Amino acid sequence: MNSDELRHHLRPRLGGPLPKDRRLDHSAVADLPLRYRRAYQRVERGILHACMAKGAAPQWQALALKVASCTPRRPCRETAICWWCKTRMGLAEAEAMIDHFPSSTRRKTISVITIILAVVPLDEVDEARSKIKAFRRYWRRLCRAWPGCRWRGRVELDLLTGHPKQELGLYARKTLLVFGYHPEESAPSIGIHAHVVLHHPGISRSRVAGYLSMVYSAFRQVMVTGTRETQELPEALARCGSYAVKARPPTFALAGRGSRTCRPRHPQTILSHVDLHRRFHPDDLLIEGE
Numbered sequence: 001m002n003s004d005e006l007r008h009h010l011r012p013r014l015g016g017p018l019p020k021d022r023r024l025d026h027s028a029v030a031d032l033p034l035r036y037r038r039a040y041q042r043v044e045r046g047i048l049h050a051c052m053a054k055g056a057a058p059q060w061q062a063l064a065l066k067v068a069s070c071t072p073r074r075p076c077r078e079t080a081i082c083w084w085c086k087t088r089m090g091l092a093e094a095e096a097m098i099d100h101f102p103s104s105t106r107r108k109t110i111s112v113i114t115i116i117l118a119v120v121p122l123d124e125v126d127e128a129r130s131k132i133k134a135f136r137r138y139w140r141r142l143c144r145a146w147p148g149c150r151w152r153g154r155v156e157l158d159l160l161t162g163h164p165k166q167e168l169g170l171y172a173r174k175t176l177l178v179f180g181y182h183p184e185e186s187a188p189s190i191g192i193h194a195h196v197v198l199h200h201p202g203i204s205r206s207r208v209a210g211y212l213s214m215v216y217s218a219f220r221q222v223m224v225t226g227t228r229e230t231q232e233l234p235e236a237l238a239r240c241g242s243y244a245v246k247a248r249p250p251t252f253a254l255a256g257r258g259s260r261t262c263r264p265r266h267p268q269t270i271l272s273h274v275d276l277h278r279r280f281h282p283d284d285l286l287i288e289g290e
């Protein structure tokens with residue numbers, strides 16, 4: 001199919017539901033709350049618009065067609081884009097997280113840790129990769145000092161655009177400055193952070209937190225909390241698992257709230273986000289041990 005035919009094939013379909021959109025309530029994904037599935041679906045629609053925007057390269061259009069044609073029987077596996085495949089991956093991750101920790105685990109011996117690891121220029125994907133590998137090695141060594149501990153988590157990548165409208169979520173400005181990134185001034189970069197669930201039977205949470213804040217000593221570089229008290233442990237673990245695979249593009253680049261078409265405001269930014277995430281296999285981002 002050439003690019004004109006592709007456009008012709010896909011344009012009308014972007015106005016209404018895609019075949020898989022009828023599966024929003026399908027039992028295979030219904031375990032993830034509907035608002036998540038809807039949010040993923042709206043993000044996907046925005047990405048498809050960006051791939052089909054005027055001037056987008058043919059490979060983006062081909063990618064849009066692949067994702068638009070995804071069905072539960074023939075999944076596209078484009079987990080950075082496709083709401084169905086991303087939801088399935090989130091559910092698998094939630095299950096793996098629950099299975100990784102014994103069901104008798106006591107609440108106070110399990111902690112949820114977020115660490116800002118690094119900021120690297122957007123075109124230095126290899127450097128990002130080696131930072132992740134180094135963290136994985138280091139984390140394993142660190143945990144060896146704490147007998148009986150287990151952990152599982154994921155590295156998450158964020159496109160830091162340098163755009164004044166970008167909200168930085170869990171990144172504090174002061175933390176970013178330590179890493180040499182100035183919001184509004186710096187060139188586009190990759191923000192690398194990790195979410196890890198750690199079971200530490202032999203040591204208290206405050207000691208874990210104290211130790212980590214010495215190692216990761218920049219302002220708000222590390223956060224250590226318990227699991228959500230209002231949730232049962234399996235539910236809280238499931239949430240930690242699915243949370244780390246969301247790969248959401250910067251909000252300012254997506255459509256405005258309530259937009260019916262989901263047409264993005266900054267299609268180029270959306271494509272940079274997708275390009276970054278497609279360079280990593282989900283396994284590249286997994287952190288797991290013992």
Ligand SMILES: [Zn+2]
Nearest residue numbers: 070076082085
């Ligand atoms: Zn898919």
